[in-house]
Amino acid sequence: MCQQAASFISIKMWDQYETNKKALAQFWQEVKDGTITDNEEIADGLARFELSNQNNYGMVLVSKHANANEIYQYLKSNFNESIFIDEGKSIVLLCQQKEFAHFEGKLTDYIKTLPNKTLIVVNSEAITPAGLSKQYALAEQSLEVFKRRGIYGITYAESCTPFSIILRARNTPEYEYLCDKILFPLLRYDKIYQSNLMDTLSCTLMTDSLECTAKELNIHINTLRYRLKKVHEITGKDYFKRRDRYFLHMVASIQELENFK
Secondary structure (H helix, E strand, O other): OHHHHHHHHHHHHHHHHHHHHHHHHHHHHHHHOOOOOOHHHHHHHHHHOOOOOOOOEEEEEEEOOOOHHHHHHHHHHHOOOEEEEEOOOEEEEEEEHHHHHHHHHHHHHHHHOOOOOOEEEEOOOOEOHHHHHHHHHHHHHHHHHHHHHOOOEEEEHHHHHHHHHHHHOOOOHHHHHHHHHHHHHHHHHHHHHOOOHHHHHHHHHHOOOHHHHHHHHOOOHHHHHHHHHHHHHHHOOOOOOHHHHHHHHHHHHHHHHHOOO
16 A cells, blocks of 8 residues: 555656646747746746746756766756756756856866866856846857867857857858858868968967967968968958958858868
8 A cells, every 4th residue: 555655656746747847848948939028927937947036047058968967967966946958959057147156166176077078058147037048049059169169168158159150150141152262262272282371371360460370380470471462362351451351250260160171
């Protein structure tokens, strides 16, 4: 009799868990797609799932990989108030921003002990209920950008905004123009002549001066100037003109994201 009662309670508890899980998934979907936009309504919804209404939320995305379940258990055991949502490619943690800020250093140290590379994307500022949808979209895109760039550890979603914008432009005529007219001609030239114009350009765009670039690449500054002149001849874009440099920055970012050869 006791065993039957225990089994019955276990089944009821599981049914309640599944019901709550489905309700949370439905609520979160409505927040993401903009069906629910009112601050108070969203805050009340989060409170129903035991995340109190303080209008000051934090969001963390943990990339799904070998350590994902271990990190999930670790986070769950260290937060007093939290909501976890399985998004397929990532696990979303919603919590109080102050609580995460207090815990972040400890989490950083914990990640260093894990055997595999771990990627966790954090929104650095507190989020209002109505801002959760936009901040999730930003963090989700950032997760993809960091993966493509081979960046791991705890990262901030806002730090890769330029790359995120470029990634969202994939398969557009503008994106294809940058590849077809600027990036691919440079890569073809490098492949045919065993040169490194693309690497030189990327390095030059990241340093403060030509002198710094030449030192970084261990080449004479006149060699650097020659290479930049060659970039101009091939692409029609002059590094020394500000507007052309915008194009070259975007092309270098595409190369880093796509790892074209």
